[in-house]
Amino acid sequence: AHPTHAQLLSQLAQITITGAINVNGMGNWSSIQSSANAEYNFKSPDSVVRLFQSHGFALTWYLNCEARWAWLNPNPPVKLGASMAPAPDKEDDWQNFVRAVVERYDGDGTDDMPGLLIPIRFYIMTGEIKFDKTGLGDQEDPPFWADTIDNLLRLHRLTYAAVRAADPSGNTKLVSSGAVLWDLYADFPDYPEFDPAQGTLPLRLLNQNYKSASYVNGWRDLKKILASFGNDSDGIECDYIGWHPHFSWRVIDQEFKLIHSLAGNKPIYVDDMWSNIFAQGYFVSIFASIPGEAQFNAPPLNPPPPIAWIKRLYGDFPNSLFPSLNPHDELRQGLKSGNTAATAWYEANGARQLVKSMVSAFGEGAERASFSGTNDVAQLRNAPFEEIGWINLTGTRAEGYREKAQFYTYKLLVEKLRDFTTVAEINVSTNPRTRVYKFERPRGAIYVLWSEAGEAPPSLNYDIPTGETVSFAVTSPKLLRTRIITSAVSPFARIDTIIGSNNQAALQLGYEPFFLEPIPTVAVNEKNVAAAPRAFDLRQSAPNPFHDFTRIGFVIKQEAHVRLEIFDLNGRRVRLLFDERKARGEYEAVWEGRDEEGLLVRAGIYFYRLSLGKEQRALKIVVVR
Numbered sequence: 001a002h003p004t005h006a007q008l009l010s011q012l013a014q015i016t017i018t019g020a021i022n023v024n025g026m027g028n029w030s031s032i033q034s035s036a037n038a039e040y041n042f043k044s045p046d047s048v049v050r051l052f053q054s055h056g057f058a059l060t061w062y063l064n065c066e067a068r069w070a071w072l073n074p075n076p077p078v079k080l081g082a083s084m085a086p087a088p089d090k091e092d093d094w095q096n097f098v099r100a101v102v103e104r105y106d107g108d109g110t111d112d113m114p115g116l117l118i119p120i121r122f123y124i125m126t127g128e129i130k131f132d133k134t135g136l137g138d139q140e141d142p143p144f145w146a147d148t149i150d151n152l153l154r155l156h157r158l159t160y161a162a163v164r165a166a167d168p169s170g171n172t173k174l175v176s177s178g179a180v181l182w183d184l185y186a187d188f189p190d191y192p193e194f195d196p197a198q199g200t201l202p203l204r205l206l207n208q209n210y211k212s213a214s215y216v217n218g219w220r221d222l223k224k225i226l227a228s229f230g231n232d233s234d235g236i237e238c239d240y241i242g243w244h245p246h247f248s249w250r251v252i253d254q255e256f257k258l259i260h261s262l263a264g265n266k267p268i269y270v271d272d273m274w275s276n277i278f279a280q281g282y283f284v285s286i287f288a289s290i291p292g293e294a295q296f297n298a299p300p301l302n303p304p305p306p307i308a309w310i311k312r313l314y315g316d317f318p319n320s321l322f323p324s325l326n327p328h329d330e331l332r333q334g335l336k337s338g339n340t341a342a343t344a345w346y347e348a349n350g351a352r353q354l355v356k357s358m359v360s361a362f363g364e365g366a367e368r369a370s371f372s373g374t375n376d377v378a379q380l381r382n383a384p385f386e387e388i389g390w391i392n393l394t395g396t397r398a399e400g401y402r403e404k405a406q407f408y409t410y411k412l413l414v415e416k417l418r419d420f421t422t423v424a425e426i427n428v429s430t431n432p433r434t435r436v437y438k439f440e441r442p443r444g445a446i447y448v449l450w451s452e453a454g455e456a457p458p459s460l461n462y463d464i465p466t467g468e469t470v471s472f473a474v475t476s477p478k479l480l481r482t483r484i485i486t487s488a489v490s491p492f493a494r495i496d497t498i499i500g501s502n503n504q505a506a507l508q509l510g511y512e513p514f515f516l517e518p519i520p521t522v523a524v525n526e527k528n529v530a531a532a533p534r535a536f537d538l539r540q541s542a543p544n545p546f547h548d549f550t551r552i553g554f555v556i557k558q559e560a561h562v563r564l565e566i567f568d569l570n571g572r573r574v575r576l577l578f579d580e581r582k583a584r585g586e587y588e589a590v591w592e593g594r595d596e597e598g599l600l601v602r603a604g605i606y607f608y609r610l611s612l613g614k615e616q617r618a619l620k621i622v623v624v625r
Contacts, residue, residue, distance in 0.1 A: 008375055008401045009055040011394065015411045016418070020058040020122065022271060022370060023048060025081070029097055030067040036093055040100055046113055049105065053118040060122045060271070060370070061101065063174075064144075065094060065155060078146035083126045085151035086158075094155075095162040098123075102166035122368075123163060124175040124242055124271050125156060129225070130218045131180065135295035137213030145177065149221045152177060153228050156237035175269045176229050176238035179222050183294040185251040187312040188432045194254040195223075195261070210290055210298045223262055230263030240269035240367070246293075248275045249356040250313070253432060256364040270361050270369035275353040276346065277317060280387035281329020289385060291328045315433065316456035316511050321345055335390050336381065343390075345460065348486035350391060351409040352450075352462070355484055355513045356435070358413060359448045363423050363437040371410060375401050408485040412493055415548055416446055416482070416515050428470035429453075434509065436472060443543065445475070447516040451509035462486065465510030474505045476518035480549065480590060483514050492598040519551075519590055535560065538610045538617045541591075545622035549592040552577070554610055559583050563611040566591060566621075574601055577608075593623050600625075 012021075027045045034041075045059075052059050065083045068074045070090040078084070086094040103111045107119030129145040129152065131137065145152060156176060163174050189200035196202065205215040229237050241263050245251050259268060278293040291298050297309050307318050307325060318327035321341055322334075334342025354371060361369045376396045381389030393410060395402040420439040426447075428436050434451040451467025458464060463483075479498045485491055498507065498516070505516070539553040556562060564578035574595045591608070595601055603625040609618040 004397055004401070005051065006055070008394065009052065009057065011401055011403060011407075012374060013055045013057070015407070016414045019056075020060045020370075021052060021374070022060045022062065022124070022372075024062060025064075026059075027061055027101070028064050028066055029070070029094070032101075033067065033093075033097055035069050036090065040097070042104060042113070049113060049118075049120070050115060053116075056118075058118045059105075059120050060124060061105075061120055062126075063098065063101075063123050063159060064126055070094060076146060079141055079143070082141075082144055082146040084145075084147040085155040091158055095158055095165075098159055098162035099166040102163050102172055106167045106172050108167065108169070119171070121171060122173050122175055122240075122269070123159075124269075125159065125177045125238070126152075127178055127242055127272060128180045128244055129177050130222050131182065131215065131295075133182075133290070133293060133295075135209065135211040135213060135290050137209070137211075137215040138217045139213060142218075143180075149224060152225065153237060156229075157235040160236050160238060173239040175240040175242040175271060177225070178242040178244055178271075179225075180244040180246045180272075181251065181255060182296065183247045183251070183292075183313060184296045185254040186247045186294070187297060188250065188254070191254065191432050192257075194257040204296045210295045210300065226259060226262035230266050238266070240267050242269050242271050243366075244272040244274075245270060245357070245361070246272070246274045247313075248353045249360040250433075252357070252360040252364050256366070260365065267367040268361075268365055270366050272372045273357055273361065273369055274372055274388070274391060275357040276350040276391045277314065277328070277331065278387040279328060279332035279335055279346070279390065280385075281326045281332060283326075283329065291326070293387065315452040315454075316460075317349075319456040319460060321460065332387070344487065346390060347405045347488070348462070351405040351484055351486050352512055354406045354409055355413055355448065356450055359417075359437055359513070360435065362417070362420075362439075363425050363435070403488055403491070405486050405488050405491070408488065408491040412482070412485055417441075419443070420446075426472050428472055429468050431468060434468045434470065436470060443548070444517060447472075448513055449507075449509050449516060450511065450513035452511055454510070457510060462510060462512040465508040467509040467511070469506065469508040471504055471506040473503055474500055474518050475503070477501065477503070478519040479505060480517045480519055480592070481514055482517070482592075484512065486512070492594065492600065494598060495592055495594070517549075519588075535615055536562075536610060536612050536617075538619060540619055541608065541621050545624045546593065547624050549590050550621065552589045552591060552608055553587070554589075555586045556582055556584060556612065560612045562587075564589055565609050565611075567607045567609060567618075568601075569605055569607075574606070591621075 026048055032040050049059050065086060070086040070093055071084045072087040104113050105120040107116055126144050128143040130142055132140045132143045134140045160174050163172055190196050205219050207214055229241055241259055245255055280289050282291050297313060310318060322330045324330045358369055373392045375394040376389055376392050378396045380386040393407040417439055420441050422440045424438055426436040426438055431453050433453045436447060436449045439446050453468045454466030457466050477500045481496050481498050483494045485493055535557055537555040541550045541552045543550055562578050562582045565573050566575040567573050577589045577591060593601055601623055603623050606621050607618045608621055609616055
């Protein structure tokens with residue numbers, strides 16, 4: 001571990017009080033057991049587990065069968081980092097390794113790592129077995145799997161049996177291999193169909209793609225894998241279906257329908273969620289590349305193509321900042337040169353897409369999801385063919401892991417959805433680019449809404465909606481709207497109130513998603529007013545303690561000037577909620593735990609005070625984070 005990793009983990013710990021982090025390449029078989037007869041060496045993974053748990057994080061472990069000494073052919077021409085199934089006489093070695101790892105980190109008190117506090121609960125098999133980034137389809141080597149599909153399924157069955165033998169309680173889970181389909185579904189081809197016999201999709205898989213390549217065999221293999229994962233009668237292979245929707249939220253709907261159609265009710269675990277535009281143009285230096293990694297949508301370079309295909313994928317890109325016929329490269333050059341406007345737009349876009357991607361994943365049936373990745377890497381920014389050097393939550397090590405807009409928005413997302421129990425999409429449109437999801441929580445329902453049905457907003461002002469106007473039923477005429485954070489310069493969410501009518505919310509949506517929470521109404525109750533012991537009655541806020549927002553109720557017996565304020569323990573006023581004349585009646589204010597500048601206040605004890613003339617009363621309130 002690098003000395004600054006503790007700094008990075010401390011920053012990430014601000015996002016959530018619990019969680020797990022994947023570390024690619026950490027704990028590979030060959031790094032722990034160098035040969036069949038060698039002892040296991042857990043020194044490196046132990047140090048990572050201890051570092052993570054010191055900041056409140058668990059580790060999620062990638063199980064890669066990449067020890068060449070265990071392969072049938074120890075020197076095959078495969079890509080660096082690829083895995084293969086063990087030779088038949090090395091199956092016991094693999095299962096012994098898996099059992100040793102699970103036993104060491106399962107927290108059951110038997111042969112555990114000394115000092116283990118947070119057990120490892122999820123192990124993930126080799127990912128992205130189809131398709132790679134070259135656009136050659138069936139003619140390319142898979143990204144991380146260099147063996148047959150039958151051997152992949154055999155490896156899964158061996159691994160699942162070993163995991164369960166080490167932890168019979170079932171607390172430790174195995175996540176399957178998955179695939180990355182890039183932009184195959186990014187423009188909603190054949191929607192709502194997801195695997196039609198005729199239409200755009202089968203033509204793309206046949207040869208209508210950037211390199212006129214066939215993906216037919218790979219598509220057949222992928223469906224075979226998913227069907228086997230969902231059929232436990234031939235041997236259990238996993239607890240979760242692992243998946244990598246690398247082209248943001250737009251691919252999730254149809255990809256998840258494909259998974260469910262083949263794997264049934266096996267839950268989905270998104271273990272690698274990328275959610276921004278790939279900043280790679282038609283050429284990187286003098287070498288040809290696939291613009292935006294859109295191997296199914298991008299037309300060949302000659303003649304120079306129109307940009308309609310790019311609009312089809314993103315809606316608001318290209319735009320006035322990137323107007324050329326090669327906007328992906330224009331974006332890349334802006335990021336590489338540190339152009340302020342290009343960087344600000346890209347990071348704001350990352351925040352918008354992060355929310356839409358995570359919400360869509362849960363809304364379409366994922367049980368767990370992980371955002372990728374934590375921090376930018378300078379080497380990836382400078383490597384000729386890398387396009388992921390700017391997509392992460394924080395900047396590079398040299399930049400002190402500066403927190404980007406998506407860092408703050410991810411924290412906001414966790415605050416809003418941390419305790420949701422169920423989620424459902426509300427049918428408000430036939431256009432798949434418009435979405436309204438309703439999340440049920442113990443503290444009340446919350447909606448997440450957006451529409452990419454229109455053009456980019458004028459002057460790229462994303463407060464201006466250009467999408468569809470939707471209407472849906474709500475339980476309260478007053479709704480609290482929280483806008484996401486799109487700038488690290490001003491890292492707080494803006495909040496306002498929307499008024500519905502006849503238990504309906506009607507509003508125009510845009511590219512920028514927002515949260516909407518019904519605020520229960522408080523009707524004027526003459527009995528409550530008459531029973532007030534003095535000129536007013538101040539009630540205890542609820543909930544208290546609170547995390548997101550709390551409601552403060554009060555009753556006044558006659559028209560008066562009312563002032564409602566929040567103070568900290570030092571007597572400093574942090575927020576003025578009411579300062580106006582009110583008629584006789586019963587009222588309620590909402591405090592979302594922010595100060596006058598819109599910044600979240602620290603956890604701790606506060607007081608709220610209601611004043612009517614010379615008469616005052618204060619009560620205690622507790623903020624938790």
